[in-house]
Amino acid sequence: MAAAVTRRANALRVEAPDGNAESGRASLAADSPAAKRAADAKDDVWVAADEGDTSGAIAGDGNRPPLFRTFKVKGSILHPYRFMILVRLVAIVAFFAWRVKHKNHDGVWLWATSMVADVWFGFSWLLNQLPKLNPVKRVPDLAALADHSGDANLPGIDIFVTTVDPVDEPLLYTVNTILSILATDYPVDKYACYLSDDGGTLVHYEAMIEVANFAVLWVPFCRKYCVEPRSPENYFGMKTQQYAGSMAGEFMRDHRRVRREYDEFKVRVDSLSTTIRQRSDAYNSSKKGDGVRATWMADGTQWPGTWIEQVDNHRRGQHAGIVQVILGHPSCKPQLGSPASADNPLDFSNVDTRLPMLVYMSREKRPGYNHQKKAGAMNVMLRVSALLSNAPFVVNFDGDHYINNSQALHAPMCFMLDPRDGQNTAFVQFPQRFDDVDPTDRYANHNRVFFDGTMLSLNGLQGPSYLGTGTMFRRVALYGMEPPRYRAENIKLAGKVNEFGSSTSFINSMPDGAIQERSITPVLVDEALSNDLATLMTCAYEDGSSWGRDVGWVYNIATEDVVTGFRMHRQGWRSMYCSTLSSASPTSTCRPTRSSRCSSWPTTSSPSSGSSQSSSTSRGRSARTSCTSSPSYPSFT
Numbered sequence: 211m212a213a214a215v216t217r218r219a220n221a222l223r224v225e226a227p228d229g230n231a232e233s234g235r236a237s238l239a240a241d242s243p244a245a246k247r248a249a250d251a252k253d254d255v256w257v258a259a260d261e262g263d264t265s266g267a268i269a270g271d272g273n274r275p276p277l278f279r280t281f282k283v284k285g286s287i288l289h290p291y292r293f294m295i296l297v298r299l300v301a302i303v304a305f306f307a308w309r310v311k312h313k314n315h316d317g318v319w320l321w322a323t324s325m326v327a328d329v330w331f332g333f334s335w336l337l338n339q340l341p342k343l344n345p346v347k348r349v350p351d352l353a354a355l356a357d358h359s360g361d362a363n364l365p366g367i368d369i370f371v372t373t374v375d376p377v378d379e380p381l382l383y384t385v386n387t388i389l390s391i392l393a394t395d396y397p398v399d400k401y402a403c404y405l406s407d408d409g410g411t412l413v414h415y416e417a418m419i420e421v422a423n424f425a426v427l428w429v430p431f432c433r434k435y436c437v438e439p440r441s442p443e444n445y446f447g448m449k450t451q452q453y454a455g456s457m458a459g460e461f462m463r464d465h466r467r468v469r470r471e472y473d474e475f476k477v478r479v480d481s482l483s484t485t486i487r488q489r490s491d492a493y494n495s496s497k498k499g500d501g502v503r504a505t506w507m508a509d510g511t512q513w514p515g516t517w518i519e520q521v522d523n524h525r526r527g528q529h530a531g532i533v534q535v536i537l538g539h540p541s542c543k544p545q546l547g548s549p550a551s552a553d554n555p556l557d558f559s560n561v562d563t564r565l566p567m568l569v570y571m572s573r574e575k576r577p578g579y580n581h582q583k584k585a586g587a588m589n590v591m592l593r594v595s596a597l598l599s600n601a602p603f604v605v606n607f608d609g610d611h612y613i614n615n616s617q618a619l620h621a622p623m624c625f626m627l628d629p630r631d632g633q634n635t636a637f638v639q640f641p642q643r644f645d646d647v648d649p650t651d652r653y654a655n656h657n658r659v660f661f662d663g664t665m666l667s668l669n670g671l672q673g674p675s676y677l678g679t680g681t682m683f684r685r686v687a688l689y690g691m692e693p694p695r696y697r698a699e700n701i702k703l704a705g706k707v708n709e710f711g712s713s714t715s716f717i718n719s720m721p722d723g724a725i726q727e728r729s730i731t732p733v734l735v736d737e738a739l740s741n742d743l744a745t746l747m748t749c750a751y752e753d754g755s756s757w758g759r760d761v762g763w764v765y766n767i768a769t770e771d772v773v774t775g776f777r778m779h780r781q782g783w784r785s786m787y788c789s790t791l792s793s794a795s796p797t798s799t800c801r802p803t804r805s806s807r808c809s810s811w812p813t814t815s816s817p818s819s820g821s822s823q824s825s826s827t828s829r830g831r832s833a834r835t836s837c838t839s840s841p842s843y844p845s846f847t
């Protein structure tokens with residue numbers, strides 16, 4: 211198919227001499243102030259509220275510049291709105307006074323009931339209005355972040371994706387989510403992607419191997435031409451596909467090739483359940499006398515998770531824990547690809563071909579335990595990632611939520627690393643945008659009032675609520691620690707150890723996980739580490755600990771997300787809302803399933819043989835390179 215191609219005037223340039231994405235950032239940085247000024251000039255609602263701050267460095271903080279700008283609603287709009295709130299408040303109070311004075315003696319119960327309802331209605335109206343007194347928009351300054359940190363000093367990020375069922379949460383969405391993460395423009399050795407599969411199905415595991423294989427082509431292609439978005443289904447689904455660079459002919463050839471490979475990848479992913487079933491049937495009929503109808507992996511071993519024909523220890527709610535490192539941690543030096551050849555028509559000789567770490571995991575499930583749905587899965591991921599990558603920041607995506615802007619991971623860093631209140635910021639929430647909604651949005655499925663009104667309003671107070679997906683956390687806040695402004699300089703772990711469960715490896719990892727400048731240090735997945743990981747994934751691990759209450763995601767509630775955010779707010783942490791709308795704006799998009807999710811929020815290898823980097827499994831080899839920089843903050847005793 212001949213793709214319609216348009217060229218972006220201010221396209222990012224990726225082909226840096228050293229092959230990494232540095233100059234993409236530089237070019238964005240160059241565009242950014244002008245774009246910002248233009249946006250400011252046109253904006254007839256928001257005015258800058260931090261002019262004083264932006265010009266100079268913040269004293270006493272190592273001369274770090276502010277990394278975001280603050281905007282407030284223009285007085286000419288806000289003051290009449292506040293006045294209207296006051297008028298309504300007076301009217302409501304007068305109405306209540308009238309009701310009290312005019313008690314209906316013939317139907318006192320009726321009168322009392324309607325009074326209770328009215329009081330509740332008035333109270334909830336007031337709660338709704340209070341934040342709207344002072345909406346605040348904060349715009350991350352990616353250019354300032356690039357000037358201040360560069361890629362070399364950016365902290366590590368662990369990205370958690372959850373899924374359960376490859377049919378209910380279509381596998382195609384999950385693989386696209388993961389691909390959009392693997393291709394994002396964050397330094398590749400500074401983030402790791404974890405997929406938690408609560409169904410424990412071999413289909414998800416083998417889909418991740420397919421993803422790792424396809425990513426070898428997709429990720430360098432994205433870097434070479436700076437394509438957006440980097441979820442291939444959405445990219446190829448766009449009417450026009452933009453790219454950077456001046457090689458129209460080469461782009462067309464590469465595009466055609468990658469498109470064909472993607473179509474073949476989709477066919478393979480679609481047919482995984484059939485392939486696995488056929489393979490298992492073949493193994494089962496050849497293993498006569500065994501009796502069990504097992505599900506078999508490609509390497510001829512039995513899958514430890516859920517089997518197609520479920521039996522004890524291999525059913526959905528009853529199977530062992532599994533961790534497989536599908537792509538090992540990459541080296542910290544860029545690795546340029548090879549020039550075009552007969553086998554490989556794509557010229558990646560100027561493109562960094564490294565891929566970030568990718569881990570598949572499925573926690574242990576046993577009957578008799580309440581597995582606590584997503585909250586339980588997230589807590590296991592938090593512990594497992596602490597031993598494998600231990601990044602100081604953690605991002606959470608549901609399986610149907612992809613990154614629609616490759617700069618997205620830089621934006622929350624502007625809030626987290628900002629010298630003003632960054633250290634006290636527990637999480638940064640992105641809005642959720644929905645694909646495939648009726649373009650006229652007549653049923654308000656985009657939830658604009660919520661994402662573009664209420665959230666900005668809360669942003670003017672202690673910050674937005676945690677909405678379950680599209681959120682970056684500070685790991686130490688998930689551990690239940692207090693913000694620096696309310697705690698002694700050194701966090702005391704002594705006497706609190708039982709709160710985190712019995713694993714000394716996990717507890718020993720906590721001080722490092724709190725160092726906000728920390729990158730990712732690759733670890734050797736040997737037998738001892740595999741045993742530690744297995745322990746952290748057991749159902750019994752949390753018994754007698756504070757997990758699910760004061761530590762990690764909160765349990766026993768359907769909306770664990772909101773409550774987990776509230777717990778952090780109660781401790782004094784603040785949160786930030788990241789909803790910029792400029793062209794450089796990083797934001798995430800939630801894609802609901804076409805049939806049912808449109809109306810709701812927030813619901814938005816064997817090691818890869820074709821991979822150019824070393825791969826590892828929990829049982830086998832792993833990549834060994836160290837590229838950390840870790841000045842200490844905060845310290846534990």
Ligand SMILES: O=c1ccn([C@@H]2O[C@H](COP(=O)(O)OP(=O)(O)O[C@H]3O[C@H](CO)[C@@H](O)[C@H](O)[C@H]3O)[C@@H](O)[C@H]2O)c(=O)[nH]1
Nearest residue numbers: 372373374408583584587608609678679768769771812813
């Ligand atoms: O046992 C479970 C159940 C769910 N999930 C995952 O949790 C996420 C959200 O669950 P879902 O059932 O899809 O709920 P939604 O209503 O779509 O999700 C919204 O509402 C939830 C409750 O407020 C939040 O946790 C979500 O993040 C938010 O997107 C999905 O990725 C699931 O794969 C698990 O990992 N294990």
Ligand SMILES: [Mn+2]
Nearest residue numbers: 608610813814
């Ligand atoms: Mn969902």
